[in-house]
Amino acid sequence: MKVNGTHYRSLWWNHKDDVLEIIDQRWLPHDFRVQPVNTLQDFADAIVEMRVRGAPLIGATAAYGMALAMRQDPSDAAMDHAWSFLNATRPTAINLRWALDRCRNHLRPLAESERAAAALALAHEIADEDVEINRSIGSHGLELIKEIAAKKPAGEPVRLLTHCNAGWIATVDWGTATSPMYQAHDAGIPIHVWVDETRPRNQGALTSWELGSHGISHSYITDNAGGHLMQHGQVDLVITGTDRTTRRGDVCNKIGTYLKALAAKDNGVPFYVALPSPTIDWTVSDGVAEIPIEERSEREITHVQGKTEDGGIGVVQVTPDGTPGGNPAFDVTPNRLVTGLITERGICDASEEGLAGLFPEMAAAKSA
Numbered sequence: 261m262k263v264n265g266t267h268y269r270s271l272w273w274n275h276k277d278d279v280l281e282i283i284d285q286r287w288l289p290h291d292f293r294v295q296p297v298n299t300l301q302d303f304a305d306a307i308v309e310m311r312v313r314g315a316p317l318i319g320a321t322a323a324y325g326m327a328l329a330m331r332q333d334p335s336d337a338a339m340d341h342a343w344s345f346l347n348a349t350r351p352t353a354i355n356l357r358w359a360l361d362r363c364r365n366h367l368r369p370l371a372e373s374e375r376a377a378a379a380l381a382l383a384h385e386i387a388d389e390d391v392e393i394n395r396s397i398g399s400h401g402l403e404l405i406k407e408i409a410a411k412k413p414a415g416e417p418v419r420l421l422t423h424c425n426a427g428w429i430a431t432v433d434w435g436t437a438t439s440p441m442y443q444a445h446d447a448g449i450p451i452h453v454w455v456d457e458t459r460p461r462n463q464g465a466l467t468s469w470e471l472g473s474h475g476i477s478h479s480y481i482t483d484n485a486g487g488h489l490m491q492h493g494q495v496d497l498v499i500t501g502t503d504r505t506t507r508r509g510d511v512c513n514k515i516g517t518y519l520k521a522l523a524a525k526d527n528g529v530p531f532y533v534a535l536p537s538p539t540i541d542w543t544v545s546d547g548v549a550e551i552p553i554e555e556r557s558e559r560e561i562t563h564v565q566g567k568t569e570d571g572g573i574g575v576v577q578v579t580p581d582g583t584p585g586g587n588p589a590f591d592v593t594p595n596r597l598v599t600g601l602i603t604e605r606g607i608c609d610a611s612e613e614g615l616a617g618l619f620p621e622m623a624a625a626k627s628a
């Protein structure tokens with residue numbers, strides 16, 4: 261999508277310097293900084309420090325990390341080391357393991373002399389595929405927004421609510437939850453987006469930056485406001501992203517998503533999840549019992565980064581000195597609370613039958 265009128269993906273290959281470049285998301289929305297990623301350690305740090313973040317983008321980044329590793333040493337041992345090293349960076353988003361498995365399965369049968377070029381070509385392929393998947397998710401989600409818009413008086417906006425940043429910078433382009441929003445806006449359908457701030461890291465500020473850059477009407481709201489807005493008929497549709505969805509349709513996403521789904525259920529608001537197929541973990545069923553939830557540093561709770569009055573970027577402490585914190589970064593929304601899953605192949609029920617109906621070959625492969 262565009263930043264100040266120039267089209268960007270969230271990562272790209274710099275052909276001149278022969279290196280991957282990323283947007284360092286730690287400084288957004290206040291500062292747009294681009295940096296190269298040069299070593300395997302640097303790839304791992306970029307994921308851990310959330311310079312790159314969002315499940316699909318983590319996966320694509322890891323594929324480029326594998327490409328770098330193969331360029332330095334194309335042996336089986338180096339491949340396995342890169343797999344383990346990168347896979348250990350963040351535990352919840354399944355796209356990381358999906359991308360690393362895909363790379364290793366593709367590269368293992370090749371001669372060592374072929375691996376560096378093949379790994380880079382595959383990383384490009386994974387990145388391009390992600391863009392197409394998200395574009396398709398947007399076209400299916402657009403139909404949902406059109407249906408709601410058709411029942412409203414002309415000109416009245418469809419009011420959506422989203423949590424975290426499942427936007428273009430969380431993917432390679434388009435975003436998952438935001439793709440239907442971009443496509444609705446581009447189709448001339450009036451929309452307004454309630455953007456949850458998403459404490460502690462305030463990814464909602466990233467979503468606000470994205471939507472604002474695209475001219476989409478939105479309001480940044482506290483994480484606690486969604487239920488109130490739903491009770492007062494101010495939300496027509498919730499769309500969130502996901503970091504891992506189980507084969508029966510339980511959805512693991514940024515902490516607080518579950519509470520939004522409960523409030524949506526209680527108020528009869530449709531709750532949809534935008535789900536690229538690489539985010540399905542066919543090996544797990546019960547998300548609450550089986551998905552590992554990342555526990556992040558308590559400093560993310562006790563301190564907040566933002567723009568200072570003199571225009572710089574600063575960090576302040578919001579709690580008394582020494583206050584202990586707890587920081588689970590994701591939660592699981594059981595499938596019973598999910599109205600539907602918006603995938604690149606269409607919309608389905610959040611159920612084993614729904615997902616297997618759209619992705620029969622994947623469901624069969626994992627249960628074999």
Ligand code: MRU
Nearest residue numbers: 313314315424426430501502514
């Ligand atoms: O911790 P983050 O910022 O990587 O978490 C991101 C999310 O939870 C997104 O909603 C999810 O990855 C879907 S991104 C299209």
